[in-house]
Amino acid sequence: xxxxxxxxxxxxxxxxxxxxxxxxxxxxxxxxxxxxxxxxxxxxxxxxxxxxxxxxxxxxxxxxxxxxxxxxxxxxxxxxxxxxxxxxxxxxxxxxxxxxxxxxxxxxxxxxxxxxxxxxxxxxxxxxxxxxxxxxxxxxxxxxxxxxxxxxxxxxxxxxxxxxxxxxxxxxxxxxxxxxxxxxxxxxxxxxxxxxxxxxxxxxxxxxxxxxxxxxxxxxxxxxxxxxxxxxxxxxxxxxxxxxxxxxxxxxxxxxxxxxxxx
Amino acid sequence: xxxxxxxxxxxxxxxxxxxxxxxxxxxxxxxxxxxxxxxxxxxxxxxxxxxxxxxxxxxxxxxxxxxxxxxxxxxxxxxxxxxxxxxxxxxxxxxxxxxxxxxxxxxxxxxxxxxxxxxxxxxxxxxxxxxxxxxxxxxxxxxxxxxxxxxxxxxxxxxxxxxxxxxxxxxxxxxxxxxxxxxxxxxxxxxxxxxxxxxxxxxxxxxxxxxxxxxxxxxxxxxxxxxxxxxxxxxxxxxxxxxxxxxxxxxxxxxxxxxxxxxxxxxxxxxxxxxxxxxxxxxxxxxxxxxxxxxxxxxxxxxxxxxxxxxxxxxxxxxxxxxxxxxxxxxxxxxxxxxxxxxxxxxxxxxxxxxxxxxxxxxxxxxxxxxxxxxxxxxxxxxxxxxxxxxxxxxxxxxxxxxxxxxxxxxx
Numbered sequence: 001x002x003x004x005x006x007x008x009x010x011x012x013x014x015x016x017x018x019x020x021x022x023x024x025x026x027x028x029x030x031x032x033x034x035x036x037x038x039x040x041x042x043x044x045x046x047x048x049x050x051x052x053x054x055x056x057x058x059x060x061x062x063x064x065x066x067x068x069x070x071x072x073x074x075x076x077x078x079x080x081x082x083x084x085x086x087x088x089x090x091x092x093x094x095x096x097x098x099x100x101x102x103x104x105x106x107x108x109x110x111x112x113x114x115x116x117x118x119x120x121x122x123x124x125x126x127x128x129x130x131x132x133x134x135x136x137x138x139x140x141x142x143x144x145x146x147x148x149x150x151x152x153x154x155x156x157x158x159x160x161x162x163x164x165x166x167x168x169x170x171x172x173x174x175x176x177x178x179x180x181x182x183x184x185x186x187x188x189x190x191x192x193x194x195x196x197x198x199x200x201x202x203x204x205x206x207x208x209x210x211x212x213x214x215x216x217x218x219x220x221x222x223x224x225x226x227x228x229x230x231x232x233x234x235x236x237x238x239x240x241x242x243x244x245x246x247x248x249x250x251x252x253x254x255x256x257x258x259x260x261x262x263x
Numbered sequence: 264x265x266x267x268x269x270x271x272x273x274x275x276x277x278x279x280x281x282x283x284x285x286x287x288x289x290x291x292x293x294x295x296x297x298x299x300x301x302x303x304x305x306x307x308x309x310x311x312x313x314x315x316x317x318x319x320x321x322x323x324x325x326x327x328x329x330x331x332x333x334x335x336x337x338x339x340x341x342x343x344x345x346x347x348x349x350x351x352x353x354x355x356x357x358x359x360x361x362x363x364x365x366x367x368x369x370x371x372x373x374x375x376x377x378x379x380x381x382x383x384x385x386x387x388x389x390x391x392x393x394x395x396x397x398x399x400x401x402x403x404x405x406x407x408x409x410x411x412x413x414x415x416x417x418x419x420x421x422x423x424x425x426x427x428x429x430x431x432x433x434x435x436x437x438x439x440x441x442x443x444x445x446x447x448x449x450x451x452x453x454x455x456x457x458x459x460x461x462x463x464x465x466x467x468x469x470x471x472x473x474x475x476x477x478x479x480x481x482x483x484x485x486x487x488x489x490x491x492x493x494x495x496x497x498x499x500x501x502x503x504x505x506x507x508x509x510x511x512x513x514x515x516x517x518x519x520x521x522x523x524x525x526x527x528x529x530x531x532x533x534x535x536x537x538x539x540x541x542x543x544x545x546x547x548x549x550x551x552x553x554x555x556x557x558x559x560x561x562x563x564x565x566x567x568x569x570x571x572x573x574x575x576x577x578x579x580x581x582x583x584x585x586x587x588x589x590x591x592x593x594x595x596x597x598x599x600x601x602x603x604x605x606x607x608x609x610x611x612x613x614x615x616x617x618x619x620x621x622x623x624x625x626x627x628x629x630x631x632x633x634x635x636x637x638x639x640x641x642x643x644x645x646x647x648x649x650x651x652x653x654x655x656x657x658x659x660x661x662x663x664x665x666x667x668x669x670x671x672x673x674x675x
Contacts (some may be wrong), residue, residue: 032466038619041527049491114317156466 002044008087012259023224023237023254025153027073031223034071034157034193049074070249077195077210077220081248084215091217093247099132100219102242103186105142105256107230110169114147119199120169124178134232141185142221142237145169149191150225159193173208180216187219189237191227195220221254230256265382265414267522270430270456272557273549283605284355285399291562293321293332297402297587300334301394308372319374339392343406346386356398359556363420368392381421383412387628395424395645398555398607401603416643420518426564426607429454431506432449436461436486436543436544442568442616443511445624445631446638450509451480453639456560459501461486488512488539496547499634502550507567509638510543512536515583524582532586540567540593548601555605565592566638571612571655574662575673598647609647611637614654629653
């Protein structure tokens with residue numbers, strides 16, 4: 001590798017020729033977490049308890065104890081998160097090769113479809129049509145679904161949990177099979193609370209994104225923001241989950257590097 | 264008759280809020296024992312083992328024969344033999360509430376006692392005696408009219424011995440559950456001006472939301488007892504406007520200790536019910552305490568609704584009972600702290616609630632309406648501990664008689 005590659009990047013970062021876009025929602029007690037049927041264990045939201053703030057518990061320092069589920073806030077899903085990925089090698093966040101934490105991203109814009117139908121289901125046919133218009137999805141990319149769903153954060157319409165379940169867009173089994181087996185994606189990156197559609201527990205197989213992605217060693221990124229700020233091709237995602245021993249996932253800071261020419 | 268209470272005028276912003284004082288709390292162990300029983304709504308006096316005479320005030324030995332004394336429930340009747348009006352006092356609390364009427368009452372149980380008088384009770388009247396707690400947690404005899412008189416509960420002297428919800432503004436912590444909703448409605452029916460109704464997750468709908476939030480006097484507020492920031496924010500906004508706090512939040516799940524219990528459920532119970540209670544107390548106790556003698560709608564009480572099985576543990580609901588036990592311990596300590604500032608701390612104890620988390624528990628189960636009734640009764644009477652239903656009362660009665668046996672019985 002040329003020595004100049006990284007130094008060129010450093011120069012581009014310093015000059016602003018490569019911009020860093022934050023794809024992360026703020027981790028706060030108010031940020032919604034996925035809601036499961038009441039009899040199951042529930043995802044703990046983010047919580048922060050002040051330990052000291054220049055007070056009697058620590059006169060010169062400020063720090064907090066924090067707690068949350070591995071899948072709270074903007075977070076990463078490792079293959080071990082789903083039963084289909086339970087026997088795969090290196091399937092937990094501590095074991096995934098760090099090389100996988102930086103990967104290019106292709107952004108598929110389904111914001112118009114999602115705005116028209118909260119239950120919009122992404123199919124392989126849709127993806128093939130999209131490719132004819134935009135170009136082929138390259139291998140080992142994150143496939144990001146731009147839904148503009150992040151603009152709903154702070155409203156009931158983000159989880160959109162009605163009496164017949166949640167309503168948010170996501171892929172069907174055919175689309176996920178296509179992404180994994182035909183396009184060898186590194187994972188699926190979404191703005192919604194899960195990689196699956198709100199109604200995906202009624203799909204076959206149930207929760208196809210979780211089931212097929214993780215069953216094939218692919219990752220999930222959820223609760224992202226700002227996917228509308230990324231180019232269709234050419235951005236690079238940096239997503240490093242915490243190195244939690246045996247962890248099924250992790251809240252994390254996700255950023256994208258976007259080159260000037262992509263803008 | 265008593266002049267009916269009218270809602271207070273807005274406070275003059277130039278005046279310093281009146282500081283609440285409490286009566287001296289240096290009391291004998293016998294008087295403290297009387298307070299403990301007063302807190303349960305009982306009317307008790309000490310009775311001598313040997314000569315069988317009832318005695319008052321509380322003593323260590325029978326004043327007639329030096330026999331051992333025993334607390335026993337007594338008939339509540341009395342005749343007011345004499346009355347007087349106190350017009351001057353060096354006591355910091357009473358000098359702010361003069362004139363104050365007291366009398367000598369010949370109790371049906373035998374002794375003569377100095378008692379506080381309701382405005383409708385005069386010399387020569389038959390009266391109904393109640394053993395009350397004053398705002399410092401000390402026992403006191405209060406003479407009520409034998410028969411209900413109009414607006415009786417509004418009597419200014421009596422109102423200082425109760426925590427009546429009338430014209431008060433009340434925070435109910437969990438409006439998402441049926442219990443909190445029933446409590447909120449009952450408090451409004453009992454004359455509360457406003458019920459601030461907590462919602463732990465304002466972005467998520469809940470059953471009964473449209474109905475309860477449409478009721479006049481209900482003000483929904485964001486409040487999540489597992490989130491310190493949420494409580495601090497609400498206390499900062501509302502602390503000075505809340506006269507009573509009623510904590511109805513619960514996290515009940517079935518399960519044992521060695522078998523079938525989930526650690527995550529225990530953590531959720533402890534965080535919501537125990538740490539949550541302390542968060543709530545830390546946020547609201549200072550503001551309540553600062554307004555404990557602030558006119559007819561002075562801050563007056565902190566009420567906690569918890570499972571009776573906090574006293575005993577409970578097979579099948581081990582973790583939830585552990586949370587209730589910790590809750591009762593915190594409430595006991597808080598009661599001692601708040602007694603020094605004139606705020607009553609009350610426990611409403613319940614059996615298994617008739618909700619979706621007790622589907623496998625056979626009846627009888629306590630309904631949200633029964634819990635609401637108990638909350639209102641406790642506030643109206645000033646009672647410290649009240650059982651909302653027959654199951655809770657049964658466990659309480661057995662526990663008072665034989666704690667070790669009841670603990671075994673409840674964990675079979």
